[in-house]
Amino acid sequence: MFLDGARLLEPAPIYHDNGALAYPLRVLVSTSLWHGVLPLWDHWTDGGAPLCSLVVALPLSPIVLVLSAFGIYRPTTFLVELVTLHVLALLGMYRWLCDLADEWAALLGATAYALSAIMLVQAPINLESVASQAMFPWYALGLRQSLRGERRGAAKVAVSLWIMFTTGYLGLNLFALEILTAYVVVDHLVIEHRRLEPGRRRRGLWYAGLGWLLFGGIMNPALLETWRTFGVDLGAIRQVPLDPFVGSAWPESIFTVFWPNQISPFLEDVDGGHVFPLYAGTVVGVLVLAALSSLASTWGTARARRIVVLVAFAVPVFFATLTAAWGGHLFVAVLPLYGKVRFHCWGFTVVVFFATTIAALGMTDLRARGGASGWLLATTGVVVAGCFLLQRGIANVGTLAGYPQVYVLPAVALAASRRLRLAWPRRAAVLVALTIVEIALVARQIPSLREGVPPRLAAVTRRGADELAVNETMKTDGFPAPPNERTPPVPINQQYFTKVPTIVGYSTNIHPTVLRLQFDPRLWDLLGRLFYAADASGMPIVDRDADVTVRELVPDRVVAVVRSAEPSQLTWSSPFSAAWRLSVDDVSQEAVANAFGFTSFALPAGSHVIELRYRPPGLAASAILSACSVLVTLALALGGPRDQIGR
DSSP, rough: HHHHTTTTTSSSSSHHHHIIIIIHHHHEEEEEEEETTOOEOOOOTOOOOESSSSSOOGGGGGHHHHHHHHHSSSHHHHHHHHHHHHHHHHHHHHHHHHHTTTTHHHHHHHHHHHHHHHHHHHTTTOHHHHHHHHHHHHHHHHHHHHHHHOOHHHHHHHHHHHHHHHHHHHHHHHHHHHHHHHHHHIIIIIIIIIOOOHHHHHHHHHHHHHHHHHHHHHHHHHHHHHHHTTTOOOOHHHHHOOOOOTOOBGGGGGGGTTOOOOOOTTTTTSSOBBBOOOOOHHHHHHHHHHHHTTTHHHTTTTHHHHHHHHHHHHHHHHOOOTTTHHHHHHHHHTTTTGSOOOOOOOHHHHHHHHHHHHHHHHHHHHHHHHHHHHHHHHHHHHHHHHHHHHHHTTTTTOTTTTTHHHHHHHHHHHHHHHHTTHHHHHHHHHHHHHHHHHHHHHHGGSOOOSTTTTGGGGBHHHHHHHHHHHHHSSSSSGGOOOSSBBOOOTTTHHHHHHHOOOOOOSOSSSHHHHHHTTTTHHHHHHHHHHHEETTTTSOTTTTTTOOEEEEEEETEEEEEEEEESSOOOEEEEEEEEEEEEETTTTTEEEHHHHSSSEEEEEEEEEEEEEEEEEEETHHHHHHHHHHHHHHHHHHHHHHHOOTTTTO
């Protein structure tokens, strides 16, 4: 169902950022690893940038490393990664909800969450968003267990953060972690804190901090590289557009809890707004209403307090994802990282997490109370909302013109099960089956990916991607000897496969040195060649050029032969970094940053072999710390008694 609903079984299953960035980068990383090259630098867009930072940290991704062990990435490998993330989302949500509700409610919520419209929409176009969403329940569960004094919680926190920041989407991670951390802490203080003995409270704080410390240890190479390159300016890391609300959602999106509105995620109105889908199955929408309707009769219970806390976070998060006119700039002040990331409607993934959690609690409450009145009330509300949508023309129903009848099905199924006197597990199984069948029928109506798609979002066909990946391996020592000249932008889906250095390209990982020059008319002169002789100001000398033959250009090394009739100041048009170690004719030599921030060094007359190796300071110590942190995390995860959910 996931593969079909996300259109991953079609001949061209890889779109948008997956085709332009995610898949090519995975081919680059896996190819490098298979040829014994440590992939630490990306030469192929905008003059170069670190390949192992908080923006792009694929060389540290546990999922990418495991799959790369089976060979260089192919489209099928990429689909396996997507399915793996889907399964992690399913299992993580199930374990999270088992901690709050009965197992049938957890199964329903997990199924709906892993097949939610926002995940099906993002899977073929943005794997990073799927990875982040898949880790939300694991992080929340790990933090809750840590605060209870359970040491396995620290392992879950570390691993979930590890996957989020190596495979996920940085902007979404920063926003989601602010919200989820605050939610779990508040929920713990309201529900569980007083029940714990003082010793467990202290252990809880220790384990929660330990999880983050282990994550920092695992990710320390990327954290150090980020600090060395970007400092602590998150705006520089993500290159926030002038308006952080670009791509945000409209309030009408709230109705998509019950209805997948068929609006393409690429079609926005003149104000940059979207009506993005919150749909995760009708039953989820109904159960959310049922949970809210139960508050009056269950007020004062732990379940009611838990629902109130969830709603208290879900509502502000929903408004925080809206356009500036609705979300307002209040959230920039409330959330420290809010204005520092490229922010848009993908924050709805957090709303879907809260909605499915509320739905599971609502289902548990219906079980306790019999559920007839709550179901009828909730189903009536759904039908009224659906008719309102149809009347307003918000949704293009297409072949689902019988939509109100579809949404009566939950009430009919419940009534039939009561008439047949089915026990609760079987009644719950009917609801789970109904959700699966409904999503299967509706999945094809979820936003079309082919409407309003800009040229760069064209799909990578299976055959085309296979051919490009094969070309990647048919090279001397794994990589070709490129020309000294950079080319104008090549087709975006080929820039990493061809290994032709390009002057511009689609990448969020633009080095600040190049970012400062992106609107400078001299940019092409400065980046047009890999090596050139320059004057004291750093500008290329037009009437004198060195004869350059590039022998090797790989993610951790550059080798070139330079012939010059007279001494010159040679520039390598890549941002200067102390991590690049220069040698000329096997003799170490110092390089400096020129006036534009590129790498410059003196070169005597004659023919010389230039080699630059990328070795960040303390790389060996960083690798040892990362490996030790992984071992400690595994020891915490595997050692000691299993937690209640594990049993």
